[in-house]
Amino acid sequence: MNHDRRMQLQALLGALPAVALAGLLLARASGPWTVRLLLLAAVAASAWFAARGIRGRVQRPLQTLSNLLAAMREGDYSFRAREPALADALGSVYHELNTLSELLQQQRMKAMEATALLRTVMAEIDVAVFAFDGDGLLRLVNRAGAVLLGSAQERLLGRPASELGLGDALEGEASVLADMAFPGRAGRFELRRGTFRQGGRAHRLLVLSDLTRPLREEERRVWHRVIRVLGHEINNSLAPIQSLSESLLRILERQDEDWMEDARQGLGIIASRAQGLGRFMEGYTRLARLPEPRLARVDLEPLARRVAGLEQRRPVAVVPGPPVTLLADGDQIAQALINLVRNAVDAGEGPVEVRWSQGAGTVEIRVEDRGQGLPSGGNLFVPFFTTKSGGSGIGLVLSRQIAEAHGGSLVLANREDGPGARAILRLPLDPMPPAAAGEP
Structure with a gap:
């Protein structure tokens, strides 16, 4: 017996004592028996129709809720239930379902807009994007990828990576530069690999950037x-x-x-x-011909004091910082500091200081002077550009090359606390080996 019939039967059972009592009273009453039977039938019919009404009152809201949930299951969030004027339990259920349907409709609209934007970006960028499933079959390719492989996108989907010439590209490091040839283009490419999950299954993402023209x-x-x-x-x-x-x-x-x-x-x-x-x-x-750094453990403070002692024209103060041990080429770092200290001494008559501080996996060495500050323009790191008479114009360029060869950087800036300039040499405490740095 379904839910509606059970509700109707329960309503009839609830009215059965009243009908039985009415029959008992009519049996003891005086009058024609036909009239008493008609009255008993009228009481029973009233109970029956009341039970049917109760069944309808229960059935219609449940059907409305069922229709709403079925529409939401099918992805149609446009249906709304008519909420009653007076607040009750059923009205609260209708209100929550309407709110949920409206929220899902807004989320689906945002998802559709985001998907449309992603498809537009995927179609317009000149980077080839491929997505393969766990079996190595191509499941997604953008227009640049189809042009690279020299075929239409529809013909490429579902084909294995080995057949497309991308089997080797899926294996190896996450990012690498390689010379590759495809039906649509040949040259030097940057390969980036990644993974993602869709439908609970692992997929692999391959991005190919043609670096030949840049x-x-x-x-x-x-x-x-x-x-x-x-x-x-x-x-x-x-x-x-x-x-x-x-x-x-x-x-x-x-x-x-x-x-x-x-x-x-x-x-x-x-x-x-x-x-x-x-x-x-x-x-x-x-x-x-700057050689590759020959890495070894180098204590920063003795190195800084040795560099400061080489400058004879003016005293160079070394402000002690935390004890730092670098994995670096001591001769190259010393050469970079010599160039920076020499420039600071040439900047003016004020004091020159060398100080350092340690951060998260890096050390920052600062060479500060009290001179005229940096000249305007962006030519400081142009080879053979110099503002000093008799200068060679290669000291700063060579120092920056040394810093970048160690995975660091060199920045020049005017001081905020007064006249003068500051050279900031940032170096990692444990630099990546040259082969892993990914330099072309």
């Missing part, structure tokens, strides 16, 4: 800078050499009384310019 653009800009610097320096040396050579030829042709002294002076200038050009090329070679 690397070529960066290479072109580097060559432009190199050629500009080389051309400027070589022209500065060749122009006076050419002029002096022509003057010496004319002196030798005339052979005046003092031609020997003029020739000696001209040849001296030519030799000086040639030596300057040689020093320039030597500095460029030092920048291009």
Whole structure:
């Protein structure tokens, strides 16, 4: 027996004592028996119809709730129940269901908008994205990935990674650079791998970024800078050499009384310019041939005191900090600090201080001066740019290369507490080996 019939039967059972009592009273009453039977039938019929009404009162709200829940199960959140004017238990249930349906409708709208945005981004970016299931079958690919594989997206879905030429790309480190060839393109790619779960199953994500064009653009800009610097320096040396050579030829042709002294002076200038050009090329070679750091345990305080003691023009104060032991190339770090201390001493007549502090896995070494501060412009790390007479313009560049080779950084800034500048050398206490740093 279903719920509706049970409710009706319970209502009839509840009315049965009243009907039985009415029958007993009518049996003892006087009058025609037909009239008494009609009255008893009327009482029984009233009980029956009352039970039917109770059944309907229970059945209709439950059907409404069932329809609402069925619509929500099917993903249709537009149905709403009519809430009663007076607050009661049933009205509270209707109100909560309506609120839940409206909330689910808003969440589905947001999810659909987010999905549409994700699909648009996936379609427009020039990075190839592939998603494979646990069996190695392709389940998702964007337009850039389809172009890379030279086929339509519909034809690629469901095919194994080995058949698409991506089997090896799914294995290995999370991020790596590799030269690869595909039907749609060949070049140098950055491979990024990851995992995610969908439907309770593990999937693998593969992202391929074509670095050929950015690397070529960066290479072109580097060559432009190199050629500009080389051309400027070589022209500065060749122009006076050419002029002096022509003057010496004319002196030798005339052979005046003092031609020997003029020739000696001209040849001296030519030799000086040639030596300057040689020093320039030597500095460029030092920048291009910085060796890989040879890591070893280095105590920072003795290293800083040794560097400060090398400067003889002015005292350099070493402000003791926490004891720090670096895993670094001591000679290279010392060279970087020597360059920074030398620049600080050249900045002015004020005191120069070397101090350090330790953070989460890093140490920050600061070289501070009280000079004129940093010049305006962003040329401080341009090779061979210098604001000092007789400067080479490679000290800061070399120091930054040393810092980056150790996985750190070098920053220059003006001091906030007064005049002067501050060089901040940040180094990791335990740097990554060069092969794991992922440098191209």
